[in-house]
Amino acid sequence: MNDTATYVLPNPDPRPPGEVEELRRLWSTPKGFRILTVVNNTVIGLFYIGIAFLFFLLAGVLALLMRTQLAVGDNDFISQDFYNQIFTVHGTTMMFLFAVPAVEALGVMLLPQMLAARDLPFPRLSAYAIWAYVVGGLVFFSTVFYDLAPRGGWFMYPPLTSTRFSPGDDADFWLLGIGFIEISAIAGAVEIVVGTLRTRPPGMSLSKMPIFAWSMLIFAGMIIFAFPAVILATMLLEIERSFDWPFFIAERGGDPLLWQHLFWFFGHPEVYIIFLPAAGLVSMIVPTMAQTPLVGYRLIVVALIGTGFFSFGLWVHHMFTTGIPALSLTFFSAASMAVAIPSGIQVFSWIGTIAASRGRFRITTPSLFVLGFLFIFTLGGLTGVMVAMVPFDTQVHDTYFVVAHFHYVLVGGMVFPLFATFYYWMPMVSRNMLSERLGRWVFWLMFVGFNVAFLPMHLTGLLGMPRRVWTYSSAMGWDTLNLVSTIGAFILAAGVLVFVVDLVLRFRPSQKGPRNPWNAGTLEWIETDVYSTRSIPQVNSREPLWDQPNLADEVERGHHYLPNAPTGRRETIVTSAVDARPEYVIQMVGNAWAPFVAAVFTAAFFLLLTVKLVVLALICAVIAVAALFAWAWDLDPGPGAPVDIGGGIKLPVYVTGPASHSWWAMAVLMFVAGSLFVSFVFSYLYLWIVSPEVWAPLAEPIPSWEWPAVSAVLFAAAAGCFFIGWRTLTHPKSRNALTPILIIAGAVCAGGAVSVDLVGQWQAGLRPSSSSYAAMVYMSGILTGQLVFAVVLMSAFALARHFTGRLDAVRRVTFDNTALLLFYSAGQGLLGLLLVHGFPRLIA
């Protein structure tokens, strides 16, 4: 144990009066309808988790309808068509609108507190993400009320979801709605990656980071690499449905299995994307309840990273029965078994921590949910190893055994830890804790209900009952097991209902809840206000509140770093990514309408496109872009005098280049774009493997080499313009006449490069609907074209900054980000040219 005698406080003197009031004023939460303008992750996170929980309840109601229909054989309680809609919306809602948003919400809500940051670095991005998700999610879910919901399952396999078999708008609601919500998830992931790496408190090196922060970092990294695959898949299917480009139509060289590859490259990591943060939460709760440090911290970090990687090598285990050669299946089978090891490491670590407490482990409601999680998730893991074996999976594929397996994994692995979280962290957001008495009822009803509902499904599946059936014949002998499952589902629902009652009775939003009621060791239990902690602590260990008993009081008295607001704006300290050394103070933006307006109109753009109201959709897009411009206008305040944060440390308040958080965000965004492009390259090569007979130059025309050469020169010229433009920014507060010319020239060249390539293909006689080859060629242009479109918009913004005197050698973030994206776009464009022009010639 340390105390203040062993270290020097950064700000040892009593703080002057008025600092706290100033912080409250700067970070105040707007009242009434202006709450829509709130830009503060702690508040936004609460909305986020609330909406995610609402979707959990709504999807749960659909589950009860399904279970009622299946309670007895030959039932006609609901129609077959409606059943198809509700099982699709149930799965989609649980996966896309509840699970991922819920853990992302916990990330943006808890991380600023755990890292003792005033806020994460891009709170407006979080605000944009949540409002986009709310509007998009509610509109998507509401389709179930007016017979417009998709019917293709949460995985939306073509050809069932092609226009031939799903001719209405229902599949489009899924494709555009969910594709759009995935973009919202990526926005949240950017915030979490940069926030976790750059806004930790001084001294909190990676080796001292709370396990939840590790898990959120890996979660966000997985989103960055997994979600682009499904975004590409949704783009391809929507384009096929709208314009007849045959990516998945076998007669013209497409392949429905391409969808499965792309979907499951996202879909399997998705399971771990949901599970890892939940495991991170458990790793925070168990040591507190055991009152002992986590056993095997390093092993858990290894397990989280290992799981994150291995989870990307499992996607084909959803495709064991699709006819892929046996050896390929075994590669994925092996990876499926290997991933059990890191999962097992975590389970043993939690058990080891409980054992190390030597009987001090407290059985509270959060503990019960953690123990329930351990039991249920372990069973789900065991059946996971079973379905990882190809022969067994072949037998139970598409049966209720698989339904039982993934509910054990997902409900055990995510829902139980989430309820533990509700009970454990409630004092951070509510004046009252939830009721321990009701909490035990909630747990036991949910635990018993869950097992009664899903354990029999293993048997139902082994007896041969297929998934997704509307009803079944009583002669099959499945009635009793199904009735038991239905009873269990209603018991489970009763548990959730008791929780809702508890919530209504006890939850009162406030940041003045009981102070550290569990005697936890991590920073989120320091008293907070709307501005997070009063001062930002120096951290020397993994459980600072246990190791520095006076820390909470010191922080509250403002004796640690940045106890005030020296720039008169919202601020937090940015530290180095590895060792968390203070680097600069970030000036953050306040509440604004722009993120809300941008989100609503972005959602409107996508939804109006779904119902083919193109003109209205474009108007909404213009409004959304205008709102984004308004939002970004005050993001780059420019340099100011260095500020004293305490301890003799003076930090700059403005940084550009690779050290700045905006550079990091752009780098993360480029990983997203890169992942999208890699998915495209995989798709291109996959379709060639499947249908080489439709490939150029034998089956389709290919432009002469002059076209790609001109395009390549234009890409190089675009990059050159921005490179020289970079060098024209030489003096602070002075404008170089060449800068805007080079920006315009660069953007025009980039746009020209994409256009020349597409025109060349068209001139050669290639039509995108003629074959999968042709469709992929044009898709390459679309992927680069969308990046170039973003570069053009950003260039226009940079020009506006230039002409208003807000762009110079020092105040240059806008230009730097535009240049980075352009360099990336040019690189991707050149690779795209190499692929679509070089590969056909190579194979010829």
Place this chain on the structure above:
Amino acid sequence: MTNPDQPQAQDSKGGAARTLFFLLLGPIAWAAHHIVMYASHTLICSLGLLGNSFLTLDPMRAVAVAATASAVALSAAPLAAPGMLSRMLGMQPGADWRFYRNTAALLAVLSMFGIALNGAMAFIIPACLSLR
């Protein structure tokens, strides 16, 4: 910009990218191996490159040997020579060096297990065998 009175960790000066690469070398090797094995198998079977004999070293097994040996060697670096690897990456290990070294080593062990398991499959299951 430091406070000499604070018990701070020594800056590793390696930068985030280098430290992450050091930590993740094992899993990166596993991922590369997985991709190479799957892509090679797909190509070999699609293009009909497979030899007839089950006992001789066919193309798939040749790829498996080469890829597995390379991947194991690569992933073993943080385990066998962490100091040399960190110097090659330009890292100057600080107070948390032990954490990074041990974490990277454990990840390497985990990855080598995955690589070996994956590579072994090429010697157990005939290439291009279809189950239906």
